[in-house]
Amino acid sequence: MTVSLHTITLNDGTIVPKLAYGTGTKWGKRNAVNPDAINPELVESILTALRAGFSHIDTAEGYGTEPEVGLAVGQYLKETGKPRSSVFITTKVDFGPDSVVTIKQVWRDLEELVDAKLTRSIGVSNWRIQNQTKVNQIEFHAYNQGLKLREFADKEIGTTIAAYGPLQPLIHFAETGRVQAVVNKIAERKGDGVTGSQVLLAWGWAVGTIQITTSSGTLDLVLTDDEVEEISNAGAEYPNQRKFAVGKVFDD
Template identity: 30%
Template sequence: MPFKPTDSATLSTGIKIPVIANGSWAPSTGNARAEAKDWTLTALKAGYRHIDTAQGYGTENSVGLAIKESGLKREEVFITTKLPFTDHDNVQQSFNESLENLGVDYVDLYLLHWPQFIRFDGTESRENAKAISSPTFSEVWFEIEKIFEQKKAKAIGVSNFSIKNLEILLKSAKVVPAANQVELHPYLAQNELREYCRSKGIVVVAYAPSGYSQVRNDPVIGQIAQEHNVTPNQVILGWHLARETVVVPKSQDVRRQRDNITLPVLSEDDVKKIDALDRGERICNKPDESGLVWGWSMEQLGW
């Protein structure tokens, strides 16, 4: 059954995850991260009940303030946050910092943001990301499992994990990740990974779900948008819901936030046409000139 925008999916731990989140990545420049408070608040007022943040985005504080200002009860908002790839050797302290930043005493979903542990050699730019071999992500997961056991996270999961790395993780994991948040849009449909995750009870969550202007400007998307009298972004998000994928779009504009939860019901034919656009193309996190994504090769990532 296709998801409706107001639906929630059920994670393996039994908790419900609203199928549309508003993201909260913001650049580190100027006041952008502080301003995330205002647009997270408009998202909550527009009806979003799932906010996706990460300690690495520097917006946990803004998200926490927005939730408080919204007047919603803590349990009415599903909060996802993530362990930074620089904190793999410091999981408990980093998690406690996230709780403090958010001003809450539990999170709904805590994700291992990346499989690789890195240190920056200089400024925090991709070319300065240096991978460190210990602890391994399986060892990091062991620490994240403790957070779940202590009930400080209602569910735990991973992000940017391939089948290859999930296979390694599952060899020693006591708790199967409840979710895997990955780049997923019509140009990168991730069908094999989706199938694998389904077989393990792992819910796939799509980040960069629009595929940005590359996918929004695709003529097939434009045509379907015209037929439904909606925007290309709404068509793309409608496609995700038709495929029962939890999505994390991000908008800081209240009109576009409303659009992103007001989605067309696509026909089977529309969905097939969009399925056919898949070309395995990464648009958000693609390798740099040396073939690395944050210090790891495509082979190490299993991408």
């Protein structure tokens, strides 16, 4: 995996925008009365994100937001004249423990999609060390850094971590530990209207992850090594804090 200012290159050569607009946490239809109904507010939200400069959209079969993503991307490409390849879409196939299909069969089917150039890269979500591939999407933030998982992913097999919930230290865990105070201090020092959220996203990029959020971030914000370490150390004081009860607890 290699990292540039705006992108991450996976071990198969795929170039991925390192800031993604998420459609799961806020917009997911898991408990909706009519999950098949199109949510026009979500379509407009995705369009706004694309117009603002997002070029990576995150969705999933389980979120129920794939139709809205398709409508928004289609409208955006029509109004801008840009090619489909200008927008990177990450989605996820539901595969539960009660499925009659084996993971090996699912993986072979996904590989066929890559061979047919119907998808660019394949990966997994919420997997632990013993289950790794090219991309692993997990809850990741300063209070849940998954150090052993990241080390294994990077050094052993070249897997890229895609982080959902990257701003939870400023939301769900705002009263926990020192992270909020540290990132706000760094934001104030950076000046020019930089926010704590932007600093936290920049920290996530600095440690080599794709950040999935509904908040905007400046891809040009670069932290010093000392600032990255300061945030990492502040988060490490309260490790393994998880907001989302998805999958198993990760080895840290």
